[in-house]
Amino acid sequence: MSTKRELYGVLKRPMITEKSSVQMQNGTYVFEVELESNKYQIAQAVRDIFGVTVAKVRTVRMKGRKNQRNRFGYFDEKDWKKAMVTLKKGETIEIT
Amino acid sequence: MQITVEKANACKRVIRAEVPADLVSTKLAEGFRDINKQVQFPGFRKGKAPRQMLEKRFGQDVVNDVRQTLADDVVRQAVDEHALKLLGQAELIEADDLKTGSPAKLTLEAEVYPEFELPNYKGLELKRETPKAADHEVYAVMRSEQVQKGELKPVEGPAAKGHLLRGSVKVTCGDETLLAQRRGLIEVGYGFVAGLVPKKGDKALVGAKAGETVTLAATLPADFPREDFRGKDATIEIEVVDISTFEGPSIAEVAKQRGYESEDAWREDVRGKLQSSKEADLDRAVEEQALKKVADATNMDLPEKFSQRKARELVQQQAFRMYQAGQTEEDVRAFLDENKDKGVEEVKAMLKRAFVTDAIARAERLVVTEEDINREINALAERVQRPADEIRTQFMQDGTLSGMREEMKTAKVLKLLRDKAKYV
Numbered sequence: 361m362s363t364k365r366e367l368y369g370v371l372k373r374p375m376i377t378e379k380s381s382v383q384m385q386n387g388t389y390v391f392e393v394e395l396e397s398n399k400y401q402i403a404q405a406v407r408d409i410f411g412v413t414v415a416k417v418r419t420v421r422m423k424g425r426k427n428q429r430n431r432f433g434y435f436d437e438k439d440w441k442k443a444m445v446t447l448k449k450g451e452t453i454e455i456t
Numbered sequence: 457m458q459i460t461v462e463k464a465n466a467c468k469r470v471i472r473a474e475v476p477a478d479l480v481s482t483k484l485a486e487g488f489r490d491i492n493k494q495v496q497f498p499g500f501r502k503g504k505a506p507r508q509m510l511e512k513r514f515g516q517d518v519v520n521d522v523r524q525t526l527a528d529d530v531v532r533q534a535v536d537e538h539a540l541k542l543l544g545q546a547e548l549i550e551a552d553d554l555k556t557g558s559p560a561k562l563t564l565e566a567e568v569y570p571e572f573e574l575p576n577y578k579g580l581e582l583k584r585e586t587p588k589a590a591d592h593e594v595y596a597v598m599r600s601e602q603v604q605k606g607e608l609k610p611v612e613g614p615a616a617k618g619h620l621l622r623g624s625v626k627v628t629c630g631d632e633t634l635l636a637q638r639r640g641l642i643e644v645g646y647g648f649v650a651g652l653v654p655k656k657g658d659k660a661l662v663g664a665k666a667g668e669t670v671t672l673a674a675t676l677p678a679d680f681p682r683e684d685f686r687g688k689d690a691t692i693e694i695e696v697v698d699i700s701t702f703e704g705p706s707i708a709e710v711a712k713q714r715g716y717e718s719e720d721a722w723r724e725d726v727r728g729k730l731q732s733s734k735e736a737d738l739d740r741a742v743e744e745q746a747l748k749k750v751a752d753a754t755n756m757d758l759p760e761k762f763s764q765r766k767a768r769e770l771v772q773q774q775a776f777r778m779y780q781a782g783q784t785e786e787d788v789r790a791f792l793d794e795n796k797d798k799g800v801e802e803v804k805a806m807l808k809r810a811f812v813t814d815a816i817a818r819a820e821r822l823v824v825t826e827e828d829i830n831r832e833i834n835a836l837a838e839r840v841q842r843p844a845d846e847i848r849t850q851f852m853q854d855g856t857l858s859g860m861r862e863e864m865k866t867a868k869v870l871k872l873l874r875d876k877a878k879y880v
Contacts, residue, residue, distance in 0.1 A: 378500045378505075
């Protein structure tokens with residue numbers, strides 16, 4: 361059993377965008393997750409935090425943009441991970 | 457929408473409305489759609505944010521807006537169905553929480569024109585004096601024209617008959633000031649000062665010196681404008697600034713210069729003009745008297761909130777004028793604190809007169825036609841030397857035209873009261 365701290369270490373924030381709002385209608389919720397976390401850890405975190413049954417987890421490693429520039433100079437954005445979590449039919453999560 | 461109107465008192469109505477669920481839902485949906493067009497959330501294109509998100513961020517604002525829109529619709533429908541004549545804005549006093557899919561009840565309070573019965577306004581018994589331009593008034597006008605054509609030469613020493621004193625005049629009767637510090641020229645030895653006959657007669661100002669204050673006693677005449685002072689003793693105080701003598705054309709010469717056949721012809725013309733100006737003043741006084749009589753004889757409940765609002769507006773206007781006149785903020789604040797509850801009675805009296813005037817105009821079918829307006833605008837255009845069309849456009853833009861219409865209607869009512877009165 362993982363602690364809350366470990367669970368929230370996996371799920372960083374829900375992603376609320378136009379596209380994710382449409383996916384939510386179909387029971388798929390999008391989260392930004394810890395880069396090193398795997399599908400099993402994500403499923404466990406969603407299950408334990410929201411008390412729902414996870415049917416499927418898809419993940420994608422998002423490449424951070426390189427050679428970005430700000431007033432201090434050049435930098436590279438970090439890579440990050442996005443997870444699309446599909447719940448068991450009929451179950452929902454309250455995210456606004 | 458089902459609307460009922462209850463009469464709370466002669467000028468207050470309670471409007472109750474039941475808004476059906478589908479109308480509430482439609483209005484809420486419209487409200488959220490409108491706000492969606494204006495806001496942009498990160499991750500969403502403009503207008504594409506989900507309703508849930510909008511409800512969380514702007515829910516209460518949209519509900520308040522929709523409630524106000526529904527209240528406006530209710531008032532509009534109530535005015536149409538129940539022929540209400542509103543005074544100011546209706547106030548929403550109670551409303552259910554608006555939820556999609558549930559009906560809502562709204563209760564509003566509105567002040568309306570009071571219901572009252574007009575007393576008899578024809579054949580009012582009024583006092584009207586016959587105006588008469590006095591000789592000294594005619595002379596004062598002619599003399600002032602004459603002085604403008606010539607030159608005033610300063611004179612050393614005490615004033616003698618025929619000299620002109622420049623100074624300020626104050627007339628008091630007991631504690632009351634009848635004329636406050638009016639500056640002007642006074643002819644020594646003519647026997648009239650500020651329109652009054654000093655007890656010393658034509659010797660009144662003889663011997664006066666520059667820089668001194670001369671006090672004269674006089675009795676107020678029987679035709680003095682303020683009735684309660686007639687026949688009383690008054691004090692005339694004159695602060696003499698300087699003394700001069702007039703050098704220039706005689707009155708007869710000025711009359712010739714002005715194109716009159718003789719001095720007498722000019723005198724008669726001045727007398728005629730003064731007479732008609734006095735007639736006009738008396739007409740105004742008689743109209744005031746008539747309207748006051750009708751208003752006093754009318755029983756009506758007056759709208760409390762509307763009167764308070766108007767009184768507050770008047771005080772604020774006065775405060776704004778004080779700011780404009782350069783008074784300090786502390787002075788204006790002190791004035792506002794002191795006067796915040798004042799003026800309600802004056803506003804009520806003003807409203808009563810306005811309602812009475814309006815009711816008489818309706819009873820007598822007195823209307824201001826386009827022809828009346830055109831005539832008035834043309835006369836004004838001639839006076840100010842500007843094209844009539846330009847004045848009309850300006851009046852239409854700044855809203856003066858409706859004020860002018862009201863003013864002309866009031867004038868028609870006052871004329872009717874004056875014409876139908878009995879003079880005693």
